[in-house]
Amino acid sequence: MANRGFVSRGRIAGLTLALILLAPRLSFAHPLGNFSISHYTGIRVEQDAVELRYFVDMAEIPTFQEIQETGIVPEAEHPGLTGYLARKAETLREGLVLEVNTSQLRFQSESREVIFSPGAGGLPTMKLGIVYRARLDGAASTGLSHLRYRDANFPDRAGWKEIVAVEGPGISFVSSSVPERDRSTQLTDYPTDLLNSPPQTLEAVVTFTREGSAPVVAMIGPPGSPSPESFSPLPSEAKEPASGTERAVRPREVEARVQTDAKPVRLQTNQQATPRNAFTELMTTKELGVGIVLFALAAAAGLGAFHALEPGHGKTVVAAYLVGSRGTAWHALLLGLIVTASHTAGVYLLGAVTLYASRYVVPERLYPWLGVISGLTVAGLGFYLFLRRYASKNHPHAHAHPHEHGHGHHQHGFVGHSHGPEGAHASDHHRHGKPGDAVSLAQLFALGVTGGIIPCPAALVVLLSAVALRRIGFGLLLILAFSVGLAAVLIAIGLLMIYARRFMSRFQGEGLLISHWLPLTSSAVITVLGVAIAVQALVSAGILQIRL
Amino acid sequence: MHTLRIARVLIVASISLLALGLGTPWAQAPTPDQTIRLYQRQVLRKPHDAGAYYRLGDAYIQKARESGDVTYFNLAEQALRKALDISPRFSDALRHLAYVLYSRHDFAGAATEARKATELNPADPHAYGILGDAYLEVGKYTEAEATYRRMIDLDSDLYSLSRLSGLKSLRGDPEGAIADLQRAIKAGKTEGRPRESIAWGQWQLGSEYFSLGNLQEAGARYLEALSTYPNYYRALAGLAQVRTAQKRFPEAIELYQRAIAIIPQPDYAAALGDIYARIGRPEEARRQYDLVEYIGYLNSLNKILYNRELGAFYADHDIKLTEALDLARKELEYRRDIYAYDLLAWTLHKNGKSQEAHPAMTEALKLGTKDARLFFHAGMIYRGIGETEKAKEHLRRALATNPSFHIFHAEVAERTLQELEGQLTLREIQEKGRGQ
Numbered sequence: 001m002a003n004r005g006f007v008s009r010g011r012i013a014g015l016t017l018a019l020i021l022l023a024p025r026l027s028f029a030h031p032l033g034n035f036s037i038s039h040y041t042g043i044r045v046e047q048d049a050v051e052l053r054y055f056v057d058m059a060e061i062p063t064f065q066e067i068q069e070t071g072i073v074p075e076a077e078h079p080g081l082t083g084y085l086a087r088k089a090e091t092l093r094e095g096l097v098l099e100v101n102t103s104q105l106r107f108q109s110e111s112r113e114v115i116f117s118p119g120a121g122g123l124p125t126m127k128l129g130i131v132y133r134a135r136l137d138g139a140a141s142t143g144l145s146h147l148r149y150r151d152a153n154f155p156d157r158a159g160w161k162e163i164v165a166v167e168g169p170g171i172s173f174v175s176s177s178v179p180e181r182d183r184s185t186q187l188t189d190y191p192t193d194l195l196n197s198p199p200q201t202l203e204a205v206v207t208f209t210r211e212g213s214a215p216v217v218a219m220i221g222p223p224g225s226p227s228p229e230s231f232s233p234l235p236s237e238a239k240e241p242a243s244g245t246e247r248a249v250r251p252r253e254v255e256a257r258v259q260t261d262a263k264p265v266r267l268q269t270n271q272q273a274t275p276r277n278a279f280t281e282l283m284t285t286k287e288l289g290v291g292i293v294l295f296a297l298a299a300a301a302g303l304g305a306f307h308a309l310e311p312g313h314g315k316t317v318v319a320a321y322l323v324g325s326r327g328t329a330w331h332a333l334l335l336g337l338i339v340t341a342s343h344t345a346g347v348y349l350l351g352a353v354t355l356y357a358s359r360y361v362v363p364e365r366l367y368p369w370l371g372v373i374s375g376l377t378v379a380g381l382g383f384y385l386f387l388r389r390y391a392s393k394n395h396p397h398a399h400a401h402p403h404e405h406g407h408g409h410h411q412h413g414f415v416g417h418s419h420g421p422e423g424a425h426a427s428d429h430h431r432h433g434k435p436g437d438a439v440s441l442a443q444l445f446a447l448g449v450t451g452g453i454i455p456c457p458a459a460l461v462v463l464l465s466a467v468a469l470r471r472i473g474f475g476l477l478l479i480l481a482f483s484v485g486l487a488a489v490l491i492a493i494g495l496l497m498i499y500a501r502r503f504m505s506r507f508q509g510e511g512l513l514i515s516h517w518l519p520l521t522s523s524a525v526i527t528v529l530g531v532a533i534a535v536q537a538l539v540s541a542g543i544l545q546i547r548l
Numbered sequence: 549m550h551t552l553r554i555a556r557v558l559i560v561a562s563i564s565l566l567a568l569g570l571g572t573p574w575a576q577a578p579t580p581d582q583t584i585r586l587y588q589r590q591v592l593r594k595p596h597d598a599g600a601y602y603r604l605g606d607a608y609i610q611k612a613r614e615s616g617d618v619t620y621f622n623l624a625e626q627a628l629r630k631a632l633d634i635s636p637r638f639s640d641a642l643r644h645l646a647y648v649l650y651s652r653h654d655f656a657g658a659a660t661e662a663r664k665a666t667e668l669n670p671a672d673p674h675a676y677g678i679l680g681d682a683y684l685e686v687g688k689y690t691e692a693e694a695t696y697r698r699m700i701d702l703d704s705d706l707y708s709l710s711r712l713s714g715l716k717s718l719r720g721d722p723e724g725a726i727a728d729l730q731r732a733i734k735a736g737k738t739e740g741r742p743r744e745s746i747a748w749g750q751w752q753l754g755s756e757y758f759s760l761g762n763l764q765e766a767g768a769r770y771l772e773a774l775s776t777y778p779n780y781y782r783a784l785a786g787l788a789q790v791r792t793a794q795k796r797f798p799e800a801i802e803l804y805q806r807a808i809a810i811i812p813q814p815d816y817a818a819a820l821g822d823i824y825a826r827i828g829r830p831e832e833a834r835r836q837y838d839l840v841e842y843i844g845y846l847n848s849l850n851k852i853l854y855n856r857e858l859g860a861f862y863a864d865h866d867i868k869l870t871e872a873l874d875l876a877r878k879e880l881e882y883r884r885d886i887y888a889y890d891l892l893a894w895t896l897h898k899n900g901k902s903q904e905a906h907p908a909m910t911e912a913l914k915l916g917t918k919d920a921r922l923f924f925h926a927g928m929i930y931r932g933i934g935e936t937e938k939a940k941e942h943l944r945r946a947l948a949t950n951p952s953f954h955i956f957h958a959e960v961a962e963r964t965l966q967e968l969e970g971q972l973t974l975r976e977i978q979e980k981g982r983g984q
């Protein structure tokens with residue numbers, strides 16, 4: 001009978017077990033390998049400016065090197081970062097070339113941000129985001145203009161290299177060598193599959209036109225900005241048709257004025273985990289060694305044993321039944337085994353169902369129904385036993401006689417044959433249930449199955465985690481070990497009950513207490529338990545509400 | 549207008565190339581990125597064509613080799629497995645898959661797939677090549693040799709000849725190895741192999757010369773590799789090693805930095821750190837050593853194996869010696885080649901277990917490889933167990949093979965040899981040591 005508290009404890013135990021045993025490395029490393037440096041540029045062409053949103057995503061090793069070289073502290077709000085960012089923005093800018101109509105534009109960084117996210121083993125990775133802006137003033141002609149962009153930072157270094165270009169208001173693209181939308185959501189998501197390998201774009205060429213006439217050069221500076229003397233473009237110079245040689249010799253520089261209303265940079269951490277070396281992953285698992293595997297199995301068994309001591313799993317049912325019947329050690333063993341088998345099967349089954357039907361059925365919803373079915377079966381069995389034993393109360397004879405056929409026949413609907421030393425005449429199926437029944441196999445089976453069928457959440461969590469981490473075999477083995485532990489405790493309890501009964505009977509002989517009241521009580525208890533299981537399941541499903 | 553410009557450029561370019569003749573046909577090979585895009589489009593058009601997936605996988609493999617990024621090996625595996633789903637007896641795809649597994653150090657898996665490939669197509673030299681490689685890495689030298697023989701019988705191209713030369717080098721026949729590599733490079737150029745593959749061959753040749761102590765030739769080969777494939781990180785590191793041996797330290801530093809900027813490998817960082825330590829810049833040396841450990845730690849998390857490099861680093865710098873021994877043992881568990889034995893021997897020796905080191909070292913030397921490091925290790929181990937004659941012999945051989953085989957160890961070898969030869973008293977040794 002699981003109560004809320006038990007369930008969550010069980011879940012936590014299961015999860016912890018899963019985590020310890022199955023997933024020694026759940027931390028996510030950088031998606032593109034831990035020495036990669038990924039770049040993203042978002043080019044936005046506007047009427048009078050070009051905005052470059054430049055992102056750099058550094059994996060663990062380059063982040064480490066950066067920290068070593070600059071002495072920065074990998075904490076987002078650290079004061080030392082402001083100066084670092086300003087310097088870094090300048091350094092990175094030097095590796096970028098932006099030309100419009102062969103005039104090289106100068107741009108300045110407007111907003112900068114850096115975040116540090118934990119990568120493999122919690123080691124820091126870093127992501128820089130800088131918005132640069134370049135004024136176009138006259139560099140773009142009224143007709144077609146050509147933009148060329150090149151990113152020469154971190155050449156030859158592995159990574160995701162993406163450029164996109166979008167039109168601002170009043171601009172329309174005639175052609176573009178790069179798409180409008182990026183695949184990486186600005187370096188937070190690195191979807192990589194067979195047909196979509198990481199882009200390696202470091203150059204962009206865009207042809208665009210401006211709607212309407214050439215804009216007036218507007219000198220809108222930031223509030224409180226220095227005087228306009230610092231501004232020195234010469235529109236006439238810029239418009240000069242450049243000849244071939246001049247183009248090569250002297251790129252025109254157009255001073256750019258910086259606007260401050262650029263959208264701030266928003267950085268996010270990555271979504272994927274690193275692609276690992278699949279073989280060594282497996283291999284290193286093997287390297288866990290026999291010792292660790294054995295330890296894991298022992299831990300699972302221990303957990304199962306401990307779990308059996310918790311309320312639930314028909315432990316009480318087992319005990320009650322064995323006390324009420326004339327069970328033997330062998331019965332106890334059998335019952336324990338049946339419970340284990342049904343528990344294991346239950347977990348496997350539920351696990352399989354969960355996986356294949358996870359789109360349609362939420363696993364949590366299955367539990368209560370399993371509980372209800374189990375409870376009702378147990379209650380039914382208990383009730384049947386109770387009836388039988390109550391009925392036999394009316395027969396003064398404690399021993400069956402072969403000639404009492406009448407009753408015998410009625411009893412066979414449900415039970416099978418009885419075994420065991422007490423049922424020495426087992427082959428004689430005319431014997432009807434004695435008070436203090438001999439244990440029947442079918443009853444045993446039914447009890448065992450219903451007692452164990454409810455897979456406890458802890459075990460299910462272990463199995464599902466195993467599947468998620470692709471260590472199914474190991475997961476199944478762990479569940480088995482769990483069930484063995486469970487069985488061991490149940491068997492022990494069963495044995496305890498049996499010897500307690502015998503102990504009592506030795507003292508008091510086959511007195512009325514032992515031969516009559518005990519069995520009756522036990523079957524009553526079983527019935528009550530069954531009902532309680534069913535009720536609790538219904539409550540947990542929210543179908544019944546009980547106010548206590 | 550833009551397209552017209554491109555067309556014009558193309559026409560001019562093709563005419564010029566034709567005019568130049570077919571001097572360097574391999575210079576026209578497209579970049580791996582272009583090839584990847586090409587085959588991605590092909591796969592989209594023909595999603596049930598095993599050949600398209602195979603070619604895509606091939607392109608990914610090439611990209612993986614050049615970038616060092618493990619993502620591409622995974623993508624290659626996906627593509628190749630798709631090809632095999634469509635066409636399970638596609639021996640070329642099996643062979644390529646074997647190569648991917650081999651690159652991941654799954655030598656057993658690689659051998660299995662390669663064997664399947666050879667069974668399906670006994671006329672494919674490269675399948676034997678990869679099978680032989682897998683054998684080589686785990687130390688099955690006889691099998692490797694037999695397999696390589698079959699490979700060479702079938703074809704002697706860049707890849708086959710390079711492999712054969714590798715085997716010859718291991719077996720202590722550097723001259724043979726050099727001859728084979730020269731043939732290999734020529735073949736590669738004629739056959740129009742990718743630039744990176746040819747550069748690899750040139751780099752391999754440079755390494756052969758370096759191990760023989762011929763610094764001049766080695767440097768020349770590495771420069772050639774760099775002109776074949778600019779910024780080829782292996783060639784940069786190789787050249788850096790040559791410059792170190794030539795004591796041209798500033799150049800060496802710059803070259804190592806360039807190599808590390810492309811693919812930060814722990815052995816490059818270790819070597820750079822050693823240079824800094826040698827020229828008296830301990831802060832920077834410390835940084836590089838920290839980087840080595842950082843990479844090692846990360847790679848243990850990400851399951852990219854650098855056990856050897858890390859173990860050697862620890863042992864060479866006398867730090868974390870127990871861990872070094874651990875790494876060496878782990879390495880030996882699944883790779884029983886001579887260098888694994890060498891690492892085990894060296895780490896045992898550094899942990900004071902020279903007696904145990906001795907049999908491992910013998911194992912490492914069994915092929916007769918002419919490698920100064922091996923001889924140096926052997927010399928030190930023999931000294932450790934008191935076999936002075938053997939020690940001297942091996943130290944001499946180390947210095948004869950390549951007198952500047954390592955920025956620090958070469959001198960250690962010299963000093964130890966002198967000590968053993970009785971030319972220096974203990975005190976003189978101590979004084980010399982302090983003066984360093």
